[in-house]
Amino acid sequence: MGNKTPLYETHVACGGKIVDFGGWDMPIHYGSQIEEHHIVRKSAGMFDVSHMTIVDLSGVDSKKFLQYLLANDVDKLKTPGKALYSGMLNAEGGVIDDLIVYWLGDESYRLVVNCATREKDLAWMNTQASGFNVKLTEQPKLAMVAVQGPEAIEKVRSVVSTADADIIGNLQVFQGKVAGERMYCRTGYTGEDGLEVIVPDTEVVAFWQALVDAGVAPCGLGARDTLRLEAGMNLYGSDMDETISPLEANMGWTIAWQPESRDFVGRAALEQQKKSGPKFKLVGLVLREKAILRSHQKVITALGDGEITSGTFSPTLGFSVAMARIPAAAEGRCQVEMRKKNMDVEIVLLPFVRKGKQVF
């Protein structure tokens, strides 16, 4: 038996098929993963993401600490509530975790990190925090629901107070705002517009039910995975880990090189790698035949071998797509070692889908 979110009984009552996900009992689907995928692309679906770890940061050194801890630079956050995606690296430049950090104003920040990496993340942050005047507070009593899709924001606005609806209406993309005990964030992991709503665990079942009544479809983590893969968004532990640098994980854009005076954990290793040129890159693969690319399959290019890090059937496109780490100079076409034979695939730039449309 794994950990359970406050919505566990609700998932079971709705017919959710429960699987282990990083030590948590979570719904993989409520009947059809593909139907749930299409609902998010076309209208609005919601995911219980209460298993994710929320950590609040305060203290006079909090900005200085995050500028040291993260490869991206929180100095970019000029408007309260604005969010930043970043890798948290080790000294070798490997990715300990990827996370979102919100600047809540003054010395206050909120971080959302992955559930499977919770313990090592907290341990790492606490170790790195020595010498900084900061306080890290985990928020296990907060639940989180991701409501995603072209109709998601309007649906959420229809079930909250007028004041909260106004707050949501004024959110920029990648911005969050605290409202009482809740926080509304215009973020997500699907490539669609939508919100991630943080609510007290005692309120989340009623909030979820209100959204169901408003026509938002409960969706499982299976659809969340196909949506994020189409959107070219990395999954920690599959597409990158502590042995992979952001430069080899399509996360180069999350490294803030300027100002040069900012020393962050992993910087020296990344500069070295940048100078010598990364050996690998993370790209998209497309297979238009009746077969499905799967993680760990070998990729054969003219310049050497690589590996699929995430592969799936793309419900939006109707064929299989994958993310793969391949030699940095490889392009055009390559082969994938499938179950019974090698198949020819196309190398493309990520993402595959944005706002419901093919973009590669």
Added chain:
Amino acid sequence: MSQIPSELKYLSSHEWVRIEEDGTATIGITDHAQDLLGDVVFVDLPDVGAEINAGDEAGVVESVKAASDIFSPLSGEVIAINEALEESPELVNADPYNDGWFFRIKISDTSELEALLSADDYAEACEAEEDH
């Protein structure tokens, strides 16, 4: 609990066989199998006219979760395949014992039927697998 119709015969690898009135055999995968696989997205079927032996790989079913070989429970000539699965593989999930059938064969050796599992035997095999 998955459905296991009592009038069908089974393989422990989750294929079912129905003996039709004309003596031919229709083959598909069980409700339990489609539940394990999740949404089916491609089904590869044998060619009509192909001669297959009991135990041979007769096709592949690919779902969002995994690829799985389909084994023929019986020997014989393939006389029909379910062409609807090309456009609508989700029939395997929606109706595994009827509209989601895979292929039909003209049985060449009826003694092979004796080796197949009854519904009760198959239910036991599934339970044993889950306990594993």
